[in-house]
Amino acid sequence: MRILVTGFDPFGDDTVNPSWQAVKRLPDRIAGADIIRLEIPTVFGRSLEMIEKAICDTGPDAVISVGQAGGRPDITVERIAVNCIDCRIADNEGTELHDAKIREDGPDAYFASLPYRAVTQKILEAGIPASVSDTAGTFVCNYVMYGVRDLCTRKYPDIISGFIHVPYLPSQAAEKGGVSSMSLDQIAAGLSAACEAAAEYLKERA
Numbered sequence: 001m002r003i004l005v006t007g008f009d010p011f012g013d014d015t016v017n018p019s020w021q022a023v024k025r026l027p028d029r030i031a032g033a034d035i036i037r038l039e040i041p042t043v044f045g046r047s048l049e050m051i052e053k054a055i056c057d058t059g060p061d062a063v064i065s066v067g068q069a070g071g072r073p074d075i076t077v078e079r080i081a082v083n084c085i086d087c088r089i090a091d092n093e094g095t096e097l098h099d100a101k102i103r104e105d106g107p108d109a110y111f112a113s114l115p116y117r118a119v120t121q122k123i124l125e126a127g128i129p130a131s132v133s134d135t136a137g138t139f140v141c142n143y144v145m146y147g148v149r150d151l152c153t154r155k156y157p158d159i160i161s162g163f164i165h166v167p168y169l170p171s172q173a174a175e176k177g178g179v180s181s182m183s184l185d186q187i188a189a190g191l192s193a194a195c196e197a198a199a200e201y202l203k204e205r206a
């Protein structure tokens, strides 16, 4: 059993992205599943292409993408991705789209096929604040969540996928002031619990 876990590089004004920092720390094996870690750029197009290549190369059973949601107080497990791009800032290659579709002929939205409720519960059981979220935004994170679901629906129907947003690190919050944060240890432990929930789900399904 294999789980591909992706994190993003820093974007906007930030010099660090807690998503990749935490994904990088995950152990090689969690609950019997091999963990494959991948850093992807905060760039429309290339982010998804890298995930598609990693899926081809490694044949995972689950894809969990992780991104930063600055300002949120807890780890949020996304329920849904929408067929929409509407940027507040440009991506890391200068692309800034407004009111655009991800896939012209795609459905309006995809639900996560990752068991987001069980994943949230497992993170909470580890003593880490978490909740289900109903919006992954309209930037690169939502694009990746939508794109991976779309790809799996069409080409890899057995792969489950979903998205997890993580808060700012304390160092980022110290710089910005007045925003929530979570330690890297807690974020990494939360993601580890998420992988455990996914592995248990896959085992039961098999």
Ligand code: PCA
Binding pocket: 008, 011, 017, 019, 042, 066, 067, 068, 069, 136, 137, 138, 139, 140, 141, 142
């Ligand atoms: N967060 C952004 C994109 C990359 C990231 O870590 C988002 O929420 O869309």
